[in-house]
Amino acid sequence: MSTIVEVARRASVSIATVSNVIRGTKQVSLELQERVRAAIRELDYYPNAIARGLKVKQTRMLGMVLPDITNPFFPGIIRGAEDTAFERDYFLITANTDEQIARERRIVSALRSYRVDGILLASAPGGDPAHIRSTIASGVSVVFLDRPVPAVSADAVLLDNVGGARECVRHLIQCGNRRIAIITGPLKAQNALERLQGYKKALNEADIAIDPALILEGDYRYESGNRLAKQVIQSRMKATALFVCNGVMTFGALNAFDELGVHCPKDISLATFDDLTLDHPSYSHLTAVVQPSYEMGARAATILMDRIEGSLIGDPVIVRVAPTLVVRESTHSPKRLLDHRRSGSRKPSSSR
Amino acid sequence: MSTIVEVARRASVSIATVSNVIRGTKQVSLELQERVRAAIRELDYYPNAIARGLKVKQTRMLGMVLPDITNPFFPGIIRGAEDTAFERDYFLITANTDEQIARERRIVSALRSYRVDGILLASAPGGDPAHIRSTIASGVSVVFLDRPVPAVSADAVLLDNVGGARECVRHLIQCGNRRIAIITGPLKAQNALERLQGYKKALNEADIAIDPALILEGDYRYESGNRLAKQVIQSRMKATALFVCNGVMTFGALNAFDELGVHCPKDISLATFDDLTLDHPSYSHLTAVVQPSYEMGARAATILMDRIEGSLIGDPVIVRVAPTLVVRESTHSPKRLLDHRRSGSRKPSSSR
DNA sequence: ACTGTATGTTGAATCGTTTAACACTGCGCA
DNA sequence: TGCGCAGTGTTAAACGATTCAACATACAGT
Numbered sequence: 005m006s007t008i009v010e011v012a013r014r015a016s017v018s019i020a021t022v023s024n025v026i027r028g029t030k031q032v033s034l035e036l037q038e039r040v041r042a043a044i045r046e047l048d049y050y051p052n053a054i055a056r057g058l059k060v061k062q063t064r065m066l067g068m069v070l071p072d073i074t075n076p077f078f079p080g081i082i083r084g085a086e087d088t089a090f091e092r093d094y095f096l097i098t099a100n101t102d103e104q105i106a107r108e109r110r111i112v113s114a115l116r117s118y119r120v121d122g123i124l125l126a127s128a129p130g131g132d133p134a135h136i137r138s139t140i141a142s143g144v145s146v147v148f149l150d151r152p153v154p155a156v157s158a159d160a161v162l163l164d165n166v167g168g169a170r171e172c173v174r175h176l177i178q179c180g181n182r183r184i185a186i187i188t189g190p191l192k193a194q195n196a197l198e199r200l201q202g203y204k205k206a207l208n209e210a211d212i213a214i215d216p217a218l219i220l221e222g223d224y225r226y227e228s229g230n231r232l233a234k235q236v237i238q239s240r241m242k243a244t245a246l247f248v249c250n251g252v253m254t255f256g257a258l259n260a261f262d263e264l265g266v267h268c269p270k271d272i273s274l275a276t277f278d279d280l281t282l283d284h285p286s287y288s289h290l291t292a293v294v295q296p297s298y299e300m301g302a303r304a305a306t307i308l309m310d311r312i313e314g315s316l317i318g319d320p321v322i323v324r325v326a327p328t329l330v331v332r333e334s335t336h337s338p339k340r341l342l343d344h345r346r347s348g349s350r351k352p353s354s355s356r
Numbered sequence: 357m358s359t360i361v362e363v364a365r366r367a368s369v370s371i372a373t374v375s376n377v378i379r380g381t382k383q384v385s386l387e388l389q390e391r392v393r394a395a396i397r398e399l400d401y402y403p404n405a406i407a408r409g410l411k412v413k414q415t416r417m418l419g420m421v422l423p424d425i426t427n428p429f430f431p432g433i434i435r436g437a438e439d440t441a442f443e444r445d446y447f448l449i450t451a452n453t454d455e456q457i458a459r460e461r462r463i464v465s466a467l468r469s470y471r472v473d474g475i476l477l478a479s480a481p482g483g484d485p486a487h488i489r490s491t492i493a494s495g496v497s498v499v500f501l502d503r504p505v506p507a508v509s510a511d512a513v514l515l516d517n518v519g520g521a522r523e524c525v526r527h528l529i530q531c532g533n534r535r536i537a538i539i540t541g542p543l544k545a546q547n548a549l550e551r552l553q554g555y556k557k558a559l560n561e562a563d564i565a566i567d568p569a570l571i572l573e574g575d576y577r578y579e580s581g582n583r584l585a586k587q588v589i590q591s592r593m594k595a596t597a598l599f600v601c602n603g604v605m606t607f608g609a610l611n612a613f614d615e616l617g618v619h620c621p622k623d624i625s626l627a628t629f630d631d632l633t634l635d636h637p638s639y640s641h642l643t644a645v646v647q648p649s650y651e652m653g654a655r656a657a658t659i660l661m662d663r664i665e666g667s668l669i670g671d672p673v674i675v676r677v678a679p680t681l682v683v684r685e686s687t688h689s690p691k692r693l694l695d696h697r698r699s700g701s702r703k704p705s706s707s708r
Numbered sequence: 709a710c711t712g713t714a715t716g717t718t719g720a721a722t723c724g725t726t727t728a729a730c731a732c733t734g735c736g737c738a
Numbered sequence: 739t740g741c742g743c744a745g746t747g748t749t750a751a752a753c754g755a756t757t758c759a760a761c762a763t764a765c766a767g768t
Contacts, residue, residue: 005494006723018748023726030727033746048490053469054409055724058753063406065449065470074435079425086425086452095466097417098450100438114447117405118417138400142357370718375756382757385716407754410723694755 015043026051057119065306067115067123068098069108070149076251077297078126081149084301085124092309094121105131112139122308124301126150129193147304152194152322159311161304161323165195168293168327169202169211172275173247175291177210180334181245181273185218187232187257189249192324196224196250199249203238217241222253229253233260237272245273245335254278254290273335291335293327300325358399401443409471409506418660419467419475420450422461422501428603430478433501437476437627437655444661447475457483464491474660476653478502481545497663499656504546504674508624511663513656513675517547517629520645520679521554522561524627525599527643529562531687533625537570537588539581539609541601548576551629553600569593574605581605585612589624597625597687606630606642625687643687645679652677 012019017036024030026038032040043049045130057063066089070078086096101108105128112135115123122145127136133156140146140158148160176184186203189196200219207214218241222228229248233256236243248254254276261268270273276290303323310316364371369388376382377392384392394399409415418441422430438448449472453460457480464487467475474497477509479488485508492498492510528536538555541548552571559566570593574580581600600606606628613620620626630644654693655675662668665666 019725020727020748021746024747030747031745036747048494050465050468052410052471052724053466054406054415054471055753056726057406058404058410058724058755059726061753073425073431073438076428078432079428079431081452083424083426086450090451090731095449095451095470097447098434098438099442099447100435105422113402114405116402118447119404119406142400169724263472360756361754371755372718372757373716376717379756383716388717404754407723408756410725410754411756413723 006049007052008049011040011043011047011049014047015039039154039236045308048257061119062121062312063119064094065118065120066096066305067112067118067120067125068096069101069111069115069123070098070126071103072100072126073098077150077295080297081301081304082128084298084303085305086301088302088305089309094305094309101128103128109135109339112136115143116144120144121312122146124149124304124308125153127153145308147308147311149300149304157320159304159307159321161307161325162299163195163295164326165198165326166202167204167324168329169199169247169249170206171202171278171329172277172291172293173203173206174209175329175331176245176247176273176335177206177212179273182212183215183218183241183243184247185220185236185241185243186247187222187229187236187249187253189222189224191221193224196249203247204257218243222249223282224253226252226256229256230260231256233257234264236270237261237264237266243272245275247275247277249277251276251278269334269336275335289333291332292330294330295327296325358401359404360401363392363395363399363401364398367391373703410505413471414473414664415471416446417470417472418446418448418657419464419470419472419477420448421453421463421475422450422469422478423455423480424452425450429647433653433656435574436650436677437657438653440654440657441661446657446661448540453480455480461487464488468494468496470510472496472662474498476501476656476660477505487647498680499660499663501652501656509666509672511656511659511673513652513659513677515547515647515652516676516678517550517559518554519676520647520681521551521599521601521629523554524643524645524680525555525558526628527561527681527683528597528599528625528627528687529558529564531597531625534564535567535570535593535595536597536599537572537593537595538599539572539574539584539588539601541574541576541605545566545576548601555599567593570595574601576602576605578604581608583608583614585609586616589616589618595624597627599627599629601621601629603628603630621686621688627687641685643684644682646682647679648677657681 008022014024015022019038021032021036022040024256025032046304068082068085073079073082082098089096095116097118099111100109105241108128112123118140123197124147125136126149127133127150133153136146136156146158147157150162152160152162173184186200188200191197191200194241204214220232220235222232229252236246237260246257248257266272275291278294303325307316307321344347360371360374363582367374369392373384373388374392377384377389418435420434425431425434434450441448449467449470451463453463460480464475467634468489468491475491476499477488478501479485481503484503488505490507494526498510500510502514504512504514525536538552540552543549556566572584572587574584581604585598588598589612598609600609609626627643630646655677659668659673
């Protein structure tokens with residue numbers, strides 16, 4: 005692996021000149037430019053970004069810290085961030101926390117050692133955010149992704165959970181449903197709360213009284229979706245529609261229907277807040293609130309890089325990205341169901 | 357952001373001593389150790405890994421280059437690699453090529469500038485691999501992931517496509533099928549070829565003649581799966597089973613069945629080489645060859661780090677990881693279907 | 709008292725860049 | 739003739755760590 009010194013020697017110029025032709029920082033005569041380029045080619049020289057980083061105190065590396073890349077919600081986010089970063093010549097170091105605050109701390113420490121220019125962070129909830137505060141205090145920009153961190157002020161790109169849920173429930177109402185059950189996430193989670201809020205808002209706006217019996221608290225996991233969906237059916241609470249607050253629970257609910265011989269949408273309408281099938285919404289027949297994960301990643305990265313480069317200054321920016329409601333067969337009301345076969349073909353929309 | 361000099365000053369020791377207590381490279385008296393640690397704490401000091409990297413010529417960063425993290429096959433791989441790397445104190449820089457060789461080249465260049473210690477590479481097929489060769493020649497270890505690169509010799513972790521397809525088709529045969537259609541990938545792709553090979557092998561072993569009419573070449577995309585599945589049904593080639601060589605095409609096939617009113621497995625058995633539903637195999641009722649992506653990533657990372665650290669030397673290692681056949685309802689033969697309802701519940705298996 | 713050895717600590721060179729400060733060469737012009 | 743200036747180049751000092759040779763100290767053995 006050759007160095008700038010060897011290139012300089014081979015081209016018979018000073019290392020400053022080599023640096024200048026590489027970075028275009030100063031005028032260099034065409035002749036020397038040619039000699040330098042030739043030397044670079046012949047030596048297969050790649051400038052040492054590490055040495056450069058040491059000198060100029062920026063690495064053009066961004067940390068991307070999230071719970072679990074295996075959760076289908078995140079790859080889109082990463083892709084959005086990475087593409088945006090790549091365009092501006094930044095790279096991403098990604099790391100998974102598995103929602104463990106201890107691991108998150110270790111990762112953030114490492115990223116600080118690596119002197120990343122900034123960090124995109126979907127933080128594990130509930131822990132002491134001291135590590136985040138000290139990171140910010142040390143001058144490393146941080147943008148929160150998907151999850152705000154209480155009592156820490158920084159830029160953030162979040163989902164409009166209230167709006168998404170509200171729109172979805174409004175759709176259910178428009179389809180003629182008045183008794184709409186909801187399976188929420190764990191209500192100590194911020195976004196679960198917001199989704200429930202959206203549900204209530206939609207009902208209020210339609211002057212439908214809120215029946216607490218229709219509100220079932222799940223935990224975002226399969227089993228709770230399965231169990232609570234059965235409850236919805238068997239307790240005969242006369243719900244004509246069910247709104248499930250994430251994808252995994254929806255799978256549980258679907259299987260519950262299956263086991264009980266309940267058919268959707270014939271017997272009951274179903275809509276889901278979609279965490280899971282995001283990549284292939286088209287393969288599903290479910291009406292869903294889909295999260296614009298690519299866009300979220302892209303926006304967050306843009307904000308972060310703008311902060312780093314100083315083109316964005318001042319108070320923290322909080323962006324709420326709106327999800328889109330994708331209406332599909334699962335919420336066709338029984339009467340409309342008569343011509344249901346005609347819309348049965350489900351081709352994938354082009355996904356970017 | 358403080359430096360080792362400031363820490364040394366505050367603890368009234370030399371920078372060498374600070375370095376020694378941080379890295380444990382030399383004995384330091386307990387008293388000085390204490391003073392140094394206190395100073396580190398008070399200054400919120402994080403050793404500069406960039407400066408260190410410059411000096412010791414290793415960064416403990418690994419490049420991870422793959423086509424598209426959004427393809428559900430890859431997150432598992434990344435996770436496997438990252439976890440393994442993290443345990444040994446390495447970090448991953450991930451980047452997507454979108455199968456574009458030009459982008460791959462740009463990424464590899466950047467990684468070389470960053471002086472990553474090694475690269476995990478799922479290379480875009482078909483391009484001139486000169487950039488890979490020169491990378492290896494420069495002393496950066498490369499491990500191929502999922503895809504070998506022709507005419508370049510390096511460690512590789514690949515899937516046993518032949519074995520996977522063979523086992524799956526053998527299963528179909530055991531279920532009583534003798535006319536088994538196959539929708540392959542584009543036969544210029546290595547893995548598509550291998551899967552076809554496995555198909556043929558299984559038929560041969562069962563003394564079933566290979567009928568070219570049953571072999572349909574797709575391109576791994578939705579549309580081809582849809583079109584060719586229709587062909588299988590409509591041309592009345594009397595196939596009793598269909599083996600589709602990746603997940604996306606399988607979705608196409610499923611919708612084709614749907615449109616034509618064909619029921620699986622009552623009318624035809626279906627098995628798939630699973631690229632797509634890997635994350636939630638349990639949500640599907642399809643018999644599938646599932647790829648152990650986590651393991652592939654982990655193995656590849658281990659090999660790479662072993663190479664870097666010199667504990668693995670000698671000729672390239674080629675690991676073929678065996679996929680597992682997961683038998684589900686879609687290949688139950690009609691007679692066995694009679695008691696099908698009993699196995700209808702599909703709960704997710706714990707995914708790691 | 710002297711030598712030898714073990715233990716602890718430090719000074720200074722080094723890694724590969726960037727960049728400010730300076731040097732040189734011509735040239736136009738008063 | 740002498741001056742300023744524009745255009746090109748080079749020198750050398752950082753950047754923040756690691757590491758080795760050298761030094762200091764204490765103590766044991768003779």
